[in-house]
Amino acid sequence: MKLGIFGGSFDPIHLGHLLVAQAAVEELGLDRLLFIPAAQSPFKPENRPAPADARLQLLRLALAGKTHCAVDDQEIRRGGISYTVDTLRDYARRFPGAELFYLIGADNVLKLDEWREPAVLARLAEFVAIPRPGGAAPIFPPPFRGRRLRGFPFAVSSSEIRARVKAGLTVEHLVPAAVGEAIGNGRLYV
Numbered sequence: 001m002k003l004g005i006f007g008g009s010f011d012p013i014h015l016g017h018l019l020v021a022q023a024a025v026e027e028l029g030l031d032r033l034l035f036i037p038a039a040q041s042p043f044k045p046e047n048r049p050a051p052a053d054a055r056l057q058l059l060r061l062a063l064a065g066k067t068h069c070a071v072d073d074q075e076i077r078r079g080g081i082s083y084t085v086d087t088l089r090d091y092a093r094r095f096p097g098a099e100l101f102y103l104i105g106a107d108n109v110l111k112l113d114e115w116r117e118p119a120v121l122a123r124l125a126e127f128v129a130i131p132r133p134g135g136a137a138p139i140f141p142p143p144f145r146g147r148r149l150r151g152f153p154f155a156v157s158s159s160e161i162r163a164r165v166k167a168g169l170t171v172e173h174l175v176p177a178a179v180g181e182a183i184g185n186g187r188l189y190v
Contacts, residue, residue, distance in 0.1 A: 001098040003091060004033035005125070007075070007084060009041060011049040012183060013062045014161055014175045016154035020103065020130050023151030025068045028101055028128065034072045035059055038082035042116070045081075050188055052076045057186075061178040085117045088124040100125040109138035109146065119143065165189035 075082040106129040127146040129138040133153040140146035
């Protein structure tokens with residue numbers, strides 16, 4: 001079994017995330033791709049994401065009908081700072097023998113050795129770099145195994161979407177329609 005793990009704040013999920021998911025499923029031959037929203041990023045302690053229940057709702061709306069994708073709320077349920085090593089240990093325990101692939105932004109590859117328990121992370125999963133448009137191919141620090149997702153680089157970020165919503169601008173064509181509607185109805189990011 002090949003399992004992909006896509007961690008992040010997903011604050012909010014956008015079409016760039018969904019393009020990454022499609023590319024990962026196709027290029028890696030994944031049986032399943034799990035979106036795992038973080039309770040709190042250890043690298044962004046000053047950031048306070050939207051409430052967990054709102055981010056989970058947006059993820060579920062965006063992934064409705066996508067049979068290879070699912071939401072796993074374990075980091076939110078654990079609470080506190082979310083560490084990837086805890087999540088990968090959980091997957092290795094629950095799915096012994098599965099190949100684990102962890103999706104990571106290409107700009108974070110060189111920082112992998114700063115993550116909690118990097119040797120354990122490197123042993124548990126192969127890391128897959130998500131390219132940024134125009135970005136250079138990442139070089140994985142030893143002992144990490146990794147590859148670059150060819151995918152569909154899409155220059156949009158969750159922070160840009162939050163800023164557009166706050167400024168009263170449309171996010172149409174940047175997020176799935178149901179996500180845009182839920183953001184408006186929930187008055188998120190205003």
